[in-house]
Amino acid sequence: MSKQKPNLAILGATGNVGRKFLEILEERDFPFESLKLLASEKSAGAKVKFKGKEYTVELATKNSFNGIDIVLASAGGSISKELVPHAVNAGAVVIDNSSAYRMDPDVPLVIAGVNNTDLKKHKGIIANPNCTTAQLMPPLKALHNLAGLKRVVISTYQSVSGAGKAAMDELQEQSKEHLSKGTYNSKAVNKKFAFNVVPHIDVFSEDGYTKEEIKVINESRKILDLPNLKITCTAVRVPVYICHSESVNVEFEKSVTRDEIINALKKFGDIEIIDDPKDSKYPMPIDIAGKDPVYVGRIRPDKSCPNAYNFWIVADNLRIGAALNTIKIAEIVVKDSLLLTKRS
Numbered sequence: 001m002s003k004q005k006p007n008l009a010i011l012g013a014t015g016n017v018g019r020k021f022l023e024i025l026e027e028r029d030f031p032f033e034s035l036k037l038l039a040s041e042k043s044a045g046a047k048v049k050f051k052g053k054e055y056t057v058e059l060a061t062k063n064s065f066n067g068i069d070i071v072l073a074s075a076g077g078s079i080s081k082e083l084v085p086h087a088v089n090a091g092a093v094v095i096d097n098s099s100a101y102r103m104d105p106d107v108p109l110v111i112a113g114v115n116n117t118d119l120k121k122h123k124g125i126i127a128n129p130n131c132t133t134a135q136l137m138p139p140l141k142a143l144h145n146l147a148g149l150k151r152v153v154i155s156t157y158q159s160v161s162g163a164g165k166a167a168m169d170e171l172q173e174q175s176k177e178h179l180s181k182g183t184y185n186s187k188a189v190n191k192k193f194a195f196n197v198v199p200h201i202d203v204f205s206e207d208g209y210t211k212e213e214i215k216v217i218n219e220s221r222k223i224l225d226l227p228n229l230k231i232t233c234t235a236v237r238v239p240v241y242i243c244h245s246e247s248v249n250v251e252f253e254k255s256v257t258r259d260e261i262i263n264a265l266k267k268f269g270d271i272e273i274i275d276d277p278k279d280s281k282y283p284m285p286i287d288i289a290g291k292d293p294v295y296v297g298r299i300r301p302d303k304s305c306p307n308a309y310n311f312w313i314v315a316d317n318l319r320i321g322a323a324l325n326t327i328k329i330a331e332i333v334v335k336d337s338l339l340l341t342k343r344s
Helices: 016-027 077-089 116-121 131-147 165-181 211-224 258-268 319-335
Strands: 007-011 034-039 047-050 053-056 070-073 093-096 125-127 149-157 230-234 244-252 271-273 294-301 308-315
Touching: 007 016, 007 077, 016 047, 016 319, 034 053, 070 077, 070 319, 077 093, 093 319, 116 319, 131 149, 131 211, 131 244, 131 258, 131 271, 131 294, 131 308, 131 319, 149 211, 211 230, 258 271, 258 294, 258 308, 308 319
Parallel strands: 007 034, 007 070, 070 093, 093 125, 149 230, 271 294
Antiparallel strands: 047 053, 149 244, 244 308, 294 308
């Protein structure tokens, strides 16, 4: 990190990801000069303790960003569309977790460690990809470097934390009600998550894909700089609190061995291999929650297609899929002097 300590603001400070921002900022001892916590009217006035100091959450407005160098934003697409331009005009670099700017051709969409060089192109806004895309990118980038990606098929098993705190609370309440009464009702969300698997995340488009599935397809192509990559996705919600899992099938341009795949993944960074099926060892959400790396296992050749392999990915969606990647980007922005304002 450089000697300059930025003035930070967290937009959406009381949500799932906002709270995770604070946790990871403290874990990584991110240096900052000042910190401002911003949220909606509902949360304004709340008290939050961080690193031994009490902060009062302020109402987020267009005038909240004077003197701020970096905004860590996770307040939803509509709020980002409304407030992010004001933050940039005030001289802040905004690292945004919503979908508002991800596919904007003038906004870099970045996974730290995958496409860092794209950060140099930013004009004040840097987009953090969808959490499902985020954990997929390190393995796919490593494998593309190894043998070239020809076609990718993804099936996701996404935790309810991806739908927010209300969905997590709903899963708990639905589970209790189902076990005690044999029935359960949805209140905060429109689907019954407990003891169920829901092949529906976000809204459906006319072609039968959900918005979540389209995000994975388009964001992957943009991050990997492979606009013509053949890629498809089915996104499914499962009754797990934290961690998204993904079953991935990759067809390569070149012949490659399992050992070569494992070596490439190990060398890439931020990827851990758990792959010993004979001893029932493979990545599972219950073991991965709270950890930083992307975990890969069940690596095996696809017997139906030459030059193709199957593998299984699990990662904490609130960390690598949101807060951790955002803060890693902020570290690079400071280290590489990519701030909009230069302060003495």
